Amino acid sequence: MKKIILVALLCFLFANLFAQANSDSLAYQLQRKKINSMLAERSLKFGQYDKSLSEHSGIFGLQTKKDIRRSNDILMDIVKTDNDIYKQLKILLEYRTFQQSQVQDKSKETETNALGFMYTIKQLRDQVDQLKKLGDKNAELQNKASRNFIIIVIILLMIILMLLRNQIRAKEDKQR
Structure with a gap:
């Protein structure tokens, strides 16, 4: 019965841990x-930048200041x-590290709980063994x-019978 309870408790703890891991x-x-999505957006912007570099609206097919400024604006937007992508990646990595530490903490907590339960079960088994020994000793x-008590009762009955026999002999001896 205790094993079933322990297994059920461990299953509950692992299910709880799994549910939390899924939400994480x-x-x-x-x-x-x-x-x-940010990387896809950056790819589009880089395509615009590449396109702006190939635009030459000046005389003799040269780039104008306006073309260069537009390319620089797009480049600044890419930067x-x-x-922003680096910031989000840092958040993602920190989040992953946090998840891993949480899983390790939960694992340690579950292991500690399991060890505590096993220790408690061992103590209870030892107590049961002691109580059995005490019960056997008390029964003995x-x-x-x-x-x-039976020997004393038998001895008392024998004494009573001997006394009755002696009284009966004494009465018979008086009557004779």
């Missing part, structure tokens, strides 16, 4: 999707997007006491 991995997946003492 959902947030992790959302963060990854956000980073992937800002890259910085009670058996001895019962034997002694």
Whole structure:
């Protein structure tokens, strides 16, 4: 019965840990999707930058200041997007580290609980063994006491019978 309770408790703890891991991995997946969308946005911006470099609206097919400024603006926008991506990647990595430390903490806690339960079960088994030994000892003492009581009763009956016999002989001797 105790084993069943222990197994049920461990199953409950692992199910709880698994449910929490699923919710954590959902947030992790959302963060990854956000980073992937930012990377797709950066790719589009880089395509615009590449296109702006090939535009030459000046005389004799040269780039004008306006073309260069537009390319620089797009490039600055790419740099800002890259910085945002780095920030989000850092958050993702910190989140992953946090998840791993949480899993390790839960694992240690579960292991500690399991060891505590096993120690408690061992103590209870030892107590049961001690109580069995004490019960056996008490039963043996009670058996001895019962034997002694029966022996005393038999001895008393024999004494009473001897006394009655002696009285009967004494009456017979008086009557004769």
